[in-house]
Amino acid sequence: MTQFARYPSLHGVPVVISGGASGIGECLVREFAAQGAKVGFVDIQAERGQQLATEIVAAGQTALFAACDITDVAAYQAAINTFAEANGDALVLVNNAAHDQRHDWIEVTPAYWDDRMAVNLKHAFFAIQAVAPGMIKAKRGSIINTGSISWMIMSPKIPVYETAKAATHGLTRAMARELGPHGVRVNSLVPGWVMTERQLTHWVDAEAERQIDATQALAGRVYPEDVARMALFLAAEDSAMISAQQFLVDGGWAHG
Incomplete structure (x- = not known):
């Protein structure tokens, strides 16, 4: 028996991730599906995404996958519309896609800047644009924008990524005001250093382990499940009167 919460208000709810x-x-998809939500998700990793959807459906849960480059706004909005045709208009949107590619500020070109903004910020706005009419019609909905503590703690070698993630908080505040009168809430979910496969493969070495131990208030490590549990709360009706806020899941590292 799990010690974690179940949210009846998420059962049968269309979710886009x-x-x-x-x-x-991936953890978000699994956790929302386990709550009984109707999950539609996109990713550029076609084979891996389809395998995940197949696995979830085989377990008796609902997941639809569309291979999609979220920097292609027309294709992404079309995928969201396809999910709506199958599952109903999304009542939860999790703008999770991002890429923290390292870079040297002196070498950034206008083309690289535009590409990184498309990967880390632009798609979130246009996904909101695609789902908001359905939420307005339903007079309810939850939009969750994924931020990062990187700009708060001034992480090196990712200045364009940090700029995009800082702007995510502005997007959250702006759209919370625009959509709030219609019953739609918008919040930022801000992970710390999360022990994903990518982070463990590329960045988490012995020195990184020492840094985490020295800077997190809590002992231990932040895992994708920790982030997903906050997303579930923000998506559920339990957070019905929470909007325009940021929620850090970072083990007590950054000051928001």
């Missing part, structure tokens, strides 16, 4: 084939996104 970007970047859902791996890492935090």
Whole structure:
């Protein structure tokens, strides 16, 4: 028997998740499906995404996958519309897709800047644009924008990523005001250093382990499941009067 919460208000609710084939996104897809939600998710990793959807459906849960590059706004909005045709208009949107590619600020070109903004910020706005009319019609909905503590703690070698993630908080506040009168809430979910496959493969070495131990208030490590549990709360009706806020899941590292 699990010690974690179940949310009756998520059962049967259409949910859209970007970047859902791996890492935090994969965990989000699994956790929302386990709550009985009707999950539609996109990712550029076609084979991995389809395998995940097949696995979830085989377990008797609902998941639809569309292979999609979220920087192609027309294709992404079309995928969201396809999910709506199958599951109903989304009442939860999790703007999860992002990529923290390392870079040196002196080498950033205008083309690289535009590409990183498309990967880390632009798609979130246009996904909101695609789902908001259905939420307005239903007079309820929850939009969750995934931020990052990187800009709060001034992480090196990712200045364009940090700029996009800082702007995510502005997007949350702005759209919370725009959509709030219609019963739609918008919040930021801000992970710390999460032990995903990518992070463990590329960045978490002995020095990183020492840094985490020295800077997190809590002992231990933050895992995708920790982030997903906050997303479930923000998506459920339990958070019905919470909007325009940011929620850090970082083990007590950053000051929001």
